Amino acid sequence: MIGRLNHIAIATPDLQAAAQRYRDCLASPAQVSAPLALPEHGVTTVFVDTGNTKLELLEPLGEQSPIAKFLEKNPEGGLHHLCFEVPDLAVAITTVKASGIRVLGEPRIGAHGLPVVFLHPKDCGGVLMELEQTSATAG
């Protein structure tokens, strides 16, 4: 099942300040990407490269942002979800469903152009988990 940790998503109410903190202090400028607006996903993102994985800083974009509710509950921001790579999303969905883990909605094309799906945090020990297929075609 789950392979590499693709990224850790961190929601933030102020992407510019968060990126600055990583650029100036916690990481280095070379590790921090430019902001990228993804209106179809309701977020603007900045990536922080840790060498072995990446942090995905997320700020809400637009009225229907999927991270708006999280930021209402956690106004300073915080750890939002973990994204794991799987070779075949359809197989992964069958496996998790067979164990009683609920899948949130239908698979769709995620922020990296690859098929993704989210798993219900109540079925995953309180952790919102995203599964991302490692390539556009399964296998």
Added chain:
Amino acid sequence: MIGRLNHIAIATPDLQAAAQRYRDCLASPAQVSAPLALPEHGVTTVFVDTGNTKLELLEPLGEQSPIAKFLEKNPEGGLHHLCFEVPDLAVAITTVKASGIRVLGEPRIGAHGLPVVFLHPKDCGGVLMELEQTSATAG
């Protein structure tokens, strides 16, 4: 500053059930360690190897567990902290303090036998961050 993501700590009220979920469904038996009691750290741990990093499942152990309060607020468990590797903990502490990020207490020897320190989540975008020196001696 921060290098590799060493681990993601996930607090759980039931380590056996959490480990079972990773062993049977989310991961595979080969990726999941046996439980390890760390009474001096107030936790029992199970590691889940994702290839590029690891999940550290944590269950409270004893009366003074550092994750007891988190589980009071999040009874199902959830994402607790991120641990990043740094080559020299003293240098890292000087750097973060110079940027106004508060360090929680004094550096101590962590669960892996290496010097660690925690940073105040209010100064890190709502994320509790642990810094772990990559070897017993800095450099």
